[in-house]
Amino acid sequence: MSLLTLAEVTKRYEGVQALNRVSLQIEKGTIKGLIGPNGSGKSTLFHLISGMERPDSGRIFFREKEITSLDPHKIALMGLGRTFQTIQPLGNMTAVDNILTGMDRRLRGGLLSCGFWLPRIKRSEREALKEAKGILEFVGLLGRWEWPASQLSFGEQKMLDLGRAIALRPELLLLDEPAAGLPPAEVDALSKRILKLREDGMTIFLVEHRMEMVMEIADEIAAFHHGEVIAEGSPDEVRRNDRVIETYTKGKKTHA
Amino acid sequence: MGGGSITTVSKNEFRKRDLFYVVPMWLLSLVLPNPVPHRKREFQKRDLIYLAILVVLPLLWRDFHFHHLMVLAGMNAISALGLSLFLGYTGQISLGHAAFFGAGAYTTALLTTQQGFPSLLAFIISAAVSASFAYVIGKPILKLKGYFLALATLGFGEIFLVIVRETPGLTGGVVGISGIPWFTFAGIVFDTYLKQYYLIWGVLIGLLIFSKNIVRSRMGRAFLAVSASEDAASTVGIPVAQTKLKAFVMSAAFAGFGGSLFASVMATASPESFSLNLSILIVMMVILGGMGNLYGPIAGAIFLTWLTDVLAGFQEYSLPLYGMIFILLLIFFPEGIGTRLGFRIVYLISYWAKKRRREKGKIE
Amino acid sequence: MPETTFDNIRLCMLKEAVRERGTMKKNNRSLIVILLPFLFCFTWATPAYVAGKAPYKIGVNLEMTGPWGEVNKIVRNTLLMEVEKINGTGGIGGRPLQLLIEDNGFDLNRAAANMTKFSRDKEVIAVIGPFEDNFQATTRAIAEREKITNIIICPSNPKVRALKQKWSFNIAQNDIIVSEKLVDLCLARNYKKILVFPAQIPLAQSLADYFKQFGEAKGMKVIVSKETHLNTDIDMTPQLIKLKPILEQEKVDAFYACTGGPPGGVICKNIRSLGIKTPILGTHAFGFGFFISLGGEATEGVEFPAGKPVVNPEQLDEGDPVRPVITDLNNRLKARYGTGADQISGHAYDAIGLLHASLKRSGDKATRSQLRDSLENTKGFPGCMGIYNYSPTNHDGLTKKDLIFIRIEGQKFTRVKFPGFE
């Protein structure tokens, strides 16, 4: 059975059918791209998977366990990380603390043991700091490690979000439009990083508007429209699929 | 990106007045520390300086009114420190901390006067009692946000007062409990203000180190994350509700410590000492000290205690003046005195540095 | 590395500062706010005396703000007036008296802080106040510790008085004698059944207890109701509605509104508006003008025991040593502040008068302990509230004889006498 399985997931807000009986599967160690025009329910899907919202019907499995109505933090603890379309840096902390927050799942210690600063806490904090700096280097923020996150530029904050999600060391990483609003150079760097993550054995589920990027890095692509999967398969198949083409030729008028 | 900010700064004309401002600001910013809350939260050299000052000052300035004021300030500072973990770090409002303070005070009063417990044991039990109150209250309440949370905690504080008044058999009702023995530990009776000063500030420093460790460990990061964005926190596996509850319980325990000390220093516990005004005072200390740093609440506590003592000389004008200063401080220092002054000073210093550099440039 | 980090931080703060630039103008003003307290320090309000010798300082620790603010202002005014009079007549052997008046904002911490502030100053030989019972407990303890005389100007509850009091003296009539006097009143009116409606203030509770104790000793039936009221209750109707049936069934002769402050008037108003005609008894705390103005005609016929200053001096007997004192104080207060003497100004007068007398006795080089001793030797000092006798064992100056019965007739306090009960 595959890493993540969505079975017949349906979600409707008052009146609007956001998702209609969506079924998807993500195999371990692959990069899955999800494309589709605005408002086709991509972000809603991510919210459902990461537990921010609950589906009206249908079930979601992650690592052979059902996570349909679990709390977000429980799902995260099972090893599912995500970034947000609208970046959410923890502005009241330094960059490195943002990363360390992401590693919270792997650190131990309750109120008292932290308060008395037991040796093991000390040790684990020191190791965590080392690792966090490594992650910062990976996302290219090592120079800014002590800066308050609120002071970083937009692109840096996006990278910081990515770093926080990676720090979770997740099995499955949901990236919600990671390249939106980045200059081309940074986009290339980003896609290199994503590929690198895949090599490290991480599975990635990617929503993106930039076709070329998705086509370049994704192993498999699902096209979304009006909350339904209209095409699924390898990039070339999807590129040739005519429903996708007409959707996008319609879409092209609105956004280039 | 630094360059951009520098240019914008140099647009702002340098005023001679700044020369007059900078001196008292600098002094005050020494007292009201750590302008940047999100600075690295490790121990620094200046902490040793603070410690030395705290230890030596009462010996140099042998005025027991000053000692007494510092004792009062210390008791407030303990609960303010606790609240700052809940308010400043976790970003939740509580207007009911006077209740936990009172719970601690009454527990100590009862245990020492009626059960004859040793002070130290009563001291610890009081904190435990306050903490368990907080746990029971917090579990339902903490799902509320913003104003409603503030109101719910406020309501809890009022209910606590009513219950205390209505159970004269246990708490002595409105008369309260008096004749509480001094804090005694290892044969030392803390009866003079000097001894009490060292007792209370010792406890305070202990709690400060404790909470500093909390803040620089994963717990503190969880608190900050929850206050910044609950969504982001939960997507990295931080249980939001649980974290809030932990912060609440811990701050209540601190307030319990403060209350217990209050009981054994004031030798009395009566309802009107734990009214809404105390809660507001504690919150005010945290705000003035600057949200999200640990020295702030202590500085704020000293500042406000000293302010009320100064105002006492103004007889019937004292409370109106106090209210006015209260509002003015909020309007001019909404993010804490230390913070504002810190920014101001750094702005000036860097302005001068820039100026000198420019002049050098001209010369060469 | 630390260098660079510091630079970073500074840059961040800079950006903040620049973001703040909009509010920079405020920021300049902000300095005023910082310096305000400093300025206060210098503009400290203490009356300067040009007398040759160093003054005797007397600390005054009052709730100038808070619920008792106005009452305490009366105390303050009377004290100031008396001190000026004393200094006008050369003080004590040429040493003037000087009052250091501090407000404690109805807050325990501040009351205690003021007390230490006074006891620290070696020139302060006695402290007057505070007013509220629960603060007295603390200030008395401090007085014992710092060895300074503390004169309590308000009746305090037995729990507080039970504390060791070597250094504290009570000026006001205490709850024991008031309760005894009230029992006499009931006997005179021969009320057999009394319903007590106590307030939730320490004074009222101890008054209720003593009244029950003495009353039942005299064979009365005293019912203390479960229903109580707070000092801040603005409407007692609900409680009274629950008491109404008891009043009717038990055929209660009189209703004892055992309270102080605002509730007194409210109770009278509410109980009459419920159509209850039972006569109302009150405490000595009813003896203030605002009680009548608050209760309106509902207060007609209310009876209570109180100190002599409540009625105007003409109603006191000739030959009463207290009468000239009250008359004198009454006239001077009227001349200066427009309001006549009442119990509160009486307390203040007695406090300063006792201090003055005992200081005279111990000369112009009195120490704190000398003052205390000569206070304890006070015998037959005629004050406003009555004749004061202190002794090492008894620090309550007044006795039952110093109280009179008062009845409200035509919106005026009028003295009533009963043969056999004087």
Place this chain on the structure above:
Amino acid sequence: MTSWAYIPQLLITGVTIGAIYALVAIGFVTIARASQIINFAQGEFVMLGGVITFVLLNKGFLPYPVAALLAVLIVILIGFSLHRLVIHPLRKASLLIILMATLGASFFMSSTSNLVFGSLPKSLPPFSGSEAFHVWGISILPQSLWVFLATSLLLILLYLLSHRTFIGKAMEASSTDPMGADLVGISRDLMLLMAFGVSAGVGAIAGILITPIFYTSYNSGTLLGLKGFVAAVLGGWGKPSGAILGGFVLGILESAGIAFIPSGYKDGVAFGILLLILYFRPKGILGSPFVDSRRW
């Protein structure tokens, strides 16, 4: 004697005090609708209304109606200045700061009134006759009827103001859709100023209405304010109709509760209700437009 026998009489007092709670609650809601802040100084308006009327009546020797009207105007001015001096400078500040600022303002007002007008309780003569008349063993004060009458008139007036006039609609708009209001050029600051004026006026009238029955002293405002807020939450936060309902419900519950529990717990009742309602149904009896927004 069963507790039930008290109920009718208790209902009368409950309705009387309930009317006052309703007025205070309306004051809260008016401000909350103009911009989502709670004004904790609301209760002080009530206090000031009573006290200032008293002073004008006894020291200013004005006729009763003139004194009352003048007092209301003065309190409205105080409301304006509260907005200009405290709320306006803090318009960008965080929720907590505004909360504390209004608490501080309430503290300042009460202590200043203590300083200026004295701390002793003040009571006004009833509008007409202090003699209670008795119906089936229930005694009713004429003033209670006055309170009820005036309250209902005032509420009708407010309804018209908010639904028939431009200002009312503008306030509505600026609360429900701030951005839109800005776009069509409604000054939200002005609207908030108006709201403060209105709620101050309503509070003052409430104060003048109750002072003859109960009394007013410098510190009687705070508790009234808090209970008024409880009423507003109980009825449905942000809904005028909810505020009115909540006011009466709270008043009746409070005084009816006395019949069954010791009266010392009277103040506990209101806050107990607050906790329960916040926990089980935060949006109140009639539902609230605000609860989902992040400030609540």
